[in-house]
Each structure stands twice: as C-alpha cells, then as structure tokens.
Amino acid sequence: MRNLSEANITEAVIQTFEGTPDERLKEIMASLVKHLHAFVREVNLTEDEWLAGIQFLTATGQLCDDRRQEFILLSDTLGVTTLKDIINNRKPPGATEYTILGPFHRTNAPELPFNADLAEDMQGEPVFVKGRVLGPNGDPIAHATLDVWQSDAEGHYDLQMPDLQGTALRAVFRADTDGQFAFRTIKPSFYPIPYDGPVGQMLIATQRHPYRPAHIHFIVSADGYRSVTTELFAEGDPYLDSDAVFGVRGSLIVPFVRHESAREAAQFNLSTPFYTVDYNFVLEPT
Ligand SMILES: [Fe+2]
DSSP: OOSOOTTTHHHHHHHTTTTOSSHHHHHHHHHHHHHHHHHHHHHTOOHHHHHHHHHHHHHHHHTOSSSOOHHHHHHHHTTHHHHHHHHHOOOOTTSOOOOOOOTTOOTTOOBOOTTOBTTTTOOSOEEEEEEEEEOTTSOBOTTOEEEEEEOOTTSOOGGGOTTOOSOOSEEEEEOOTTSEEEEEEEOOOOEEOOOSSHHHHHHHHTTOOOEEOOEEEEEEEOTTBOOEEEEEEETTOTTTTOOTTOOOOGGGEEOOEEEOOHHHHHHHTOOSSEEEEEOOEEOOBO
16 A cells, blocks of 8 residues: 555555455446546546536536436436436347336326327327237237327427426326227427536537437336336437437337328327337346
8 A cells, every 4th residue: 555556556446345344336436446447547537627526416416306307317318317228227139128127107107098198288299109028939918008108290309398387298007908008198399408507518529419319208017017118209309310318219210100191190089290109018027
C-alpha cells in the first residue's frame, strides 16, 4: 500500500475487498474496480475529464425524483439496460422476445372486454389489433392476460397529459378460450425520451437523436408460463434502426396494414383509413 504505482494499484484495491462476507458483492466490487481502472488507463483520463465526469454524474443524480429517473435513462441510452435484459431473459427459439419495460407502465390499468376501444375518444388513425397467445407447440393458451399501454398520435403517454383525469391508452385484456385477443386503438407515434437533462446533453454532444420508434407495449402472462414484457414496433418507422434506448428486435417489428375500404371499416366499427395488426405471442412454459 505504500509503494503504489500504475502497475499495482488495481490489485491493491481489489485486495481490500478480500474480507467481504457476501461473495457476490466481493465479486462485483473486484470486477467493477478492474474495469474502471482499465477504462482510466485506456483513455488516459485527464484531470479535467475526471472532473467533468463527476459533474455529469452529480447532475444526473440531482435530476432524479419520484417522477424522473435520469440514471435509468442513462443506463438505457448506453445500452446497459438492454444488455442486462438480454442476459436475464434468454428465450428458446420461437418464443416472443423480451424488450425494455420503459418508464410508463402502471399497475392500475382498467380491464376491458374483447374488442374494446383502448383509445376511446382520442384523436388518431384507427387500428385493429388482434392475435393469439400460444404455447411453444402452437397450442392456444386460454385466458392469457395482456397488459397493454401506448402513446397517443403525438407520442405522449397518459402520464404526460397534465389535464387528464384517470388513465388513457392503457388496459388489461384477457384472451378467450382459444387464446385469441382483439382490441381497437389508434396508431402510436415515435417519441423522444426526455432530453432536457444530462442524458440529453450526452446525446447532443455525440450527435445522437432522442427518438424511439412507434410501438405498443405488452406484458403477456398466463398460469404455467413465463410472462413476457415486450413491444410491437410499427414497420416502416424512421427510427427502427436507431432507437435511442436500443429496444428494437427484428422479430417484434410488425406491419400496420393500411385499409381504405369503408365496407371493411364498418365491419371493424372503425373509420377509414384504418390499420390492422396481427401478431401471435408465444410464451415458454415455466
Ligand atoms: Fe414506450
């Protein structure tokens, strides 16, 4: 400890964790120090850069409260959240892929019947969403639950609408005995993540945009199966290849098929033009 050098300081710090009773904490602290030191060495971190980093992390923490979590946003925009999600949600081939939960899920969504309108009287292009919830062999999962939430046509969630009483564009649906579900809604829009804080400054400095491609969020669950948190992305969205939080998976991009026929629209109780989305969720047994 008295003759520390660039060559031996990392090992000296790691050794201070030797007496940690919690083995997992010991492993994490040793690895964190190993990688942090490697980073400082690799970039030859200067005094000013070290201070700028401290100030950035301080500002990130100062912006956090019970409505805003800038550290999660930082994790999301650096791909750490998605890497953690991929590691913790490995799926067998064919099972619907997991993707980011995001900050707009709420547990108080109303339960709506089959075919109900998620959007009620909100403005937007009408969409009819239907599909089935299936097991790995294509067998229907009766009475699976679909927790659904999305933005409006301007990219705002109900939590971002200060004049709104209650909830909007979120509901829980239940599949029928054949695993089928259906609901009406409006087409969601792409939207920016909050970029008025340190994360936004990072995006600007690195010439990245803050947008997420349009999507509908789902948590699909059923007894005896692992529930999946996922999103369906609108095919053709301009941000599919540059999602600010790295949430897109190829298997989750679906066509929003446009229809012009008034006769078809009447059949779905929608106005023209309208879109249809058809997607089967596949769950893995527990
Ligand atoms: Fe979202």
